[in-house]
Amino acid sequence: MTGQTIGNAVAVRDNGPGALVAAHRADIELVMPSHMQARVGAWIRTTQGLLRRDEKLLEAAQNDVGQFMSVLLDAARLGLEPGTEQYHLVPRWNKKKRCTEITGVRGYQGEIELMYRAGAVSSVIVEVVRQRDGFKYRPGRDERPEHDIDWDLSLEERGDLRIAYAYAVMKDGATSKVVVLNKGHIAKARAKSDSANGKYPHLSPWNTDEEAMWLKTAAHRLTKWVPTSAEYIREQLRAKAEVDAEQQPAPFPAGPLPQPFDSSEPDDEAIEAEFVDDETGEVRS
Template identity: 30%
Template sequence: MALTTLKDRVKAAGSRTASVLDDETTHERTADGGDEPGREHADDATVGAWLDRFDADVTAALPRHVDGRVFLAALRPQLPKLLGRCTPASVLQSAVTCARFGLIPDGQQAVIVPDGRIAVFIATYRGFIDLMYRSGLVRSVVAGMVYEGDEWTYEPTAPAPLDFTHRPNVLATKEHRGRPLFAYAFVWLEGGVRSAVAIVTREQAEETRDEHSRAYQRAEESGKRDSFWHLRFDDMWLKTALRRAERLVPTSAELRALVAVEQAAEDGRPQILASVDPETAALDAAARRAARAAEGSQEPRRVPSKPSSKRGRAKPRRRNRDKKTRR
């Protein structure tokens, strides 16, 4: 039977791993986890054993349009580092969560990175854009960086699309373009309507990082400086602009679930438990109830038979009618 709903895919992927994910130590974070001698990278035997045990669980979470072989081919090179530094259960839950969104962990759409001893799934800004398109209402997503050497105008009171223009000097060298000034994002919807432009300066991106990214704070405290904000700041800067633009347009249930999943990672909670948003789960439950009701309505019903009577149905008297006629 095909697994088409979000809830079905997550449930199928987690059916064999519930006991692993319920382990009390599964999501315990330690500052020095993964720095033990010989623990930086797992050997081929460990990686092979992990795949033999859990590859079916990971591929069961994938939507039908994603090839399981492609997903596992992108995941496998990451496993030696992940299994060497993180708990096997956290590697499993992050891989299943990534698969549930149909994003490939190839560094382009998504990444799975260590956060202490916990493996964490993170969608890149490209993966975020991909999920924005899945709403069915988005025609085009535009996101970019404005540099010092670029031409640009921003007048928020002007009508779209005259409120914002950006003319990058694509032939200039990186040195001549200068440093980035701000990230921006906006969305064209089906029907030709354009959202407002979300603009994020570097200062605003750093404020978002410092106030809301606990992964960044943990990496700072440990001295490793290996969070995604440390390693790919510009990508997170762009993603911050996209997340602000996303609040201005209709979004898919998957995108709302992605926001919840990323917040779960920041809070140190298992991401897989947040991978289906409450609205989607409620709609799924309602659809199942409707399906059961429809099936029940098609069951053959026993038609009650007419009670037999020897006398039959009494005929109306015509005597009074005849009297009235004669009068």
């Protein structure tokens, strides 16, 4: 282990950003979805491991630990793993501060995970089309794209990326809107990326894994048409509960219960009255 590596390990363990992550375990666990809370320890160790392995990442985290924790809390709130295809941690140059800081970039697997977690879809398809692939989709006529791949060809033989597309199959079997993006769409998305155009573009996932970012861009566009929040499930359950309540018979009004019928009592009771004899005018009881 080199002196610099040892120094990085100490910074992570003793008083650096890695130690700060461990110290804020309760805050991280608090914002995490319930299904992730049992794994919070592994989640923190994974994040600390990223800092040990990547000197640029550690330096950016040390420059602004508040920004670093904000990014981590965002990943935790979404229930995504930092430093994976779910959620990238990328150093970004801040012109005002004149230093690098950490920014978070959702990966395509993170976008897909959020769609599945919302509970509205049974499957999500996100693919890229290369130059020698066959691709056909006619909006309004085709329910889903036709994508033909010659699996005997390597990625290089299949050619450059030319299209990314995404769609979801909903729980009721219907197909969501189909998103199709060409090179122009992808170029516009890349131009808006801080990480791709900052001081360290070589660290951006746009340059380290271009195909993944094409997939992410298509998946992100699909989120406009497919629920990505657990709030969807709660709304569906609430609506179902309201419909079920409307279909239930009205409850019997509160008050004294009716007396049971007793066949031993006479059907009619005598009623006292006075009768007037029309001829004599005499009143008789």
